[in-house]
Amino acid sequence: MRNFLFSGLLALTALSASAQPDRWQQRVKYKMNIDMDAATNRFAGKQSLQYFNNSPDTLYKVFYHLYWNAFQPNSSMDVRSLELGKVLLGKDRNGNNRYDWDGRVVDRISKLQPNEIGYQKVLSLKMNGRKQTFNMQETILVVELDKPILPKSSATFDMEFEAQVPVQIRRSGRNNKEGVDYSMAQWYPKMCEYDYEGWHPTPYIAREFYGVWGDFDVTISMDKAYTIAATGYLQNPQQIGHGYEAPGTKVVTAGSKLNWQFVAPNVHDFVWAADTKYTHITKKIDDFTAHFFYIATDTTSKTWPLLPDMMAKAYAYAKTHYGPYPYKQYSFIQGGDGGMEYPMATLILGTGKIAGLYGVAVHEWMHSWYQGMLGTNESLYPWMDEGFTTFGEENILHATIDTLVGKWPLAGSYDNYFSLIKSGREEPMSTHADHFSTNNGYSISSYSKGAVFLEQLGYIIGAANRDKGLLRYYWDWRFKHPNVNDFVRVMEKTSGIQLDWYKMYFVNTTKHIDYALDSVYEQNGSTIVRLRRKGLMPMPVDFVVEMKDGRKVTHYIPLDLMFGAKPNETESIPRTMHDAWKWTHPTYEINLGVPIKDLKSVEIDPSQRMADIDRSNNKAVA
Ligand SMILES: [Zn+2]
Structure with missing residues (x-):
């Protein structure tokens, strides 16, 4: 009993001593060899995956993602899209009905022919040399292990698989509308993440991703007419004569194919794209190199060469506000379908105007922070990825585009x-x-x-x-x-x-914020303002009073649940702090200490950062 108590105390001490979060992470080490056949749009793949179980749990099964099986008629992704296509949102600008399905997906999956669908077929799977039984449930592979993987141990999985590249529907695929030959995202069987909440075998319906950090070593064998852009550092530029600018380089190109080897350290995914027409430019930004791959046309030849300098400016802001980019390389790749983030690279639409191109480039790149490095489980917290990325994007755009400077980014x-x-x-x-x-x-x-x-x-x-x-x-x-x-x-x-x-x-919750000026009246020569919380969500209140003589005072009412107060954000305007507003109380009164006749205006949150759904009741002017 005493011993038990003693060890309990020790555990408590250890917990409180650790200031830095120390959450265990699984780890992967992929080595893949891909033999791509551009004539049939299929490839054969070999994957060796070393899997480190750093969890305190014994694993009796493992799960892989097989994303491309979504690109088949009657898949979950197909039927989900068709169902959302029945939801009428309203009218578009031209007066036509607007439905809820993604305009890029609509019913296209349901019409794919056998040579247009995507698939990933696992042909064999061994763990530590022993054959494993598995079954494919559309986009998820379930593997019942013959022996469990113990805590703090590793296992090696050897897999052979084959895949057919789908006609591009979303993100990955071939021959998209901008003419990019191959956008190879979600292209390999990928171990699902196992974390403190357990496994996350999320069937793919076109949305979010979550992965295990680790190291990738990927060799792609492909017809030498293609230029490949990818996550990771190209290992053999001299050998294949790409991405290497030294004069007099002897290029070894035996046979009709080139073997491109890429290595990417500490990433949770790997993307690549290939096209026979890619123009490739680079720029050193801070301590990494930005790469740009695009198909040169009259338009893109004018827009893409502007991007390197613009991204350098964007990075200066991002580094100061959101932290440094730690990899030595980042690639902006024309992928021909929207914009999608991957570690060390993005696939983006390439043919639009420079403003749009820059906007999407900044957005996807900001994902390197919130999707790439922070890597929240996007299925559970999509807003911590997309919302934070949007916040960073808007702030960067408003700091770097002359016509936006001074406007409110949000x-x-x-x-x-x-x-x-x-x-x-x-x-x-x-x-x-x-x-x-x-x-x-x-x-x-x-x-x-x-x-x-x-x-x-x-x-x-x-x-x-x-x-x-x-x-x-x-x-x-x-x-x-x-x-x-x-x-x-x-x-x-x-x-x-x-x-x-x-x-x-x-x-x-979906409770909303609405604060209102309830009444303003005079008592013994002094103005009393009664504020009212009309909405169900409580908030602290900044209440700004402007006098006829031009003086301004902020009256600040913290919310009781905060047990604290923010500093005065605008030093040029003096601030009076009031007692906290109890969340239970619908009204609050402030004595302004001046007669009504001296007041010019009173207003709740002139900064408008409080998401007050009815601002018409926030202000009174004399
Ligand atoms: Zn995004």
Whole structure:
């Protein structure tokens, strides 16, 4: 009994002594060889995967993703799209009905012919040299292990597989509308992530990704007419005569194929793209090299060469505000379908105007932080990836584009969030990404409300604290798959303000914020303002009073649940701090100490960072 107590005390001490989060992570080490046949759009693959079980658990089975099996008629992704195609959102600009399905997917999967579908077939699988039994459940491979993988041990899986590249529907595929031959995303059987919540074998329906960090060594054998762009560092540029600019290089090209070998350290995915017409330019930015791959046309020859300098400016902002980019390389690759983030690379649409091209390039690159390095489970917390990325993107665009400088970067995100509320399609941000009832509700929640979450957090704890917290979040949680609570804890520690209520209301519910001026009256020569919380979500209140003589005062009312107060954010305007507003109380009165006749205006949150759904009741002017 005494011993038990003693060891319990020791464990407690160990816990509280660890300031840095110490969450175990599984680890992968892939070695893959791909033999690509461009005539049939198929390839044969060999995969050797060393899997490190760093968890305290014994694993009796493992799961792999087989994403490309989604590109077949009647797949989950196909039927999901067809069902969302029945949801009428309203009218588009031309007065036509607008449905909820992704305009790029619609019913295209249902019409794919056998030579157009995608597939990944596992032909054989061994663990530590022993054959394993497995079954393919569409986009998930389930492997019942003959012997379990013990905690703190590793196993080696050897797999042979074959795949057919689908006609491009979304993200990956061949022959897309911009004429890119191969966009090779989600192209290999990929071990699902196992973390403190267990396995995440999420069937693919076109949405989110979650992966295990590790090292990739990938060799692609392909017709020498192609240029390949990929995650990872090219290992043999001299040998294949690509990506190597030294004069007089002797290029060895025996046979009709080239073997491209790429190595990528500490990433959770690997993408590549191939085209016979790629133009490849590079630029050294800070201490990494940016690569750009595009198909040169009259348009792209004017736009893409502008990108390197623009991205250098963008990085200067990103590094200061969100942390340094730690890899030695990043590739912007024309992939011909929207924009999609991968470690050390992105596939983006390439033919638009420079403003759009730069916008998507910045957005996808910001994912290197929130999807690539922080790597939250996007299915569970899509808004911590897309929302934070959107926040970074908008701030960078507004700091680097002359016509946007001085404008509020988050204005559009707030507008989108308010429109979502009006549509009646809002669901809690805590909804699993795949299980939102509409695409529309999912996207606005993740991208816009997720960005509002951060901007509004600046209102609650002060923008300077929020920014400090974002850097601390990067350093504390990089490569550790943080969740919403981990993020909120960082912000609590940085600001000294309790934020559990903010997480609970803004993430887990669809309760809204509406504060109003209830009444303004005079008593004994002094103005009394009664404020009213009309909405169900409580917030702290910045209340700005402007006098006729031009003087301004901010009256600050913290929320009781904060057990703290933010610093005065605008030093030029003096601030009066009031007692905390109890969340249970619908009204609050402030005595301004001046007669009504001296007042010019009173206003709740002129910064508009509080997502107040009815701003018409926020202000009174004399
Ligand atoms: Zn994104």
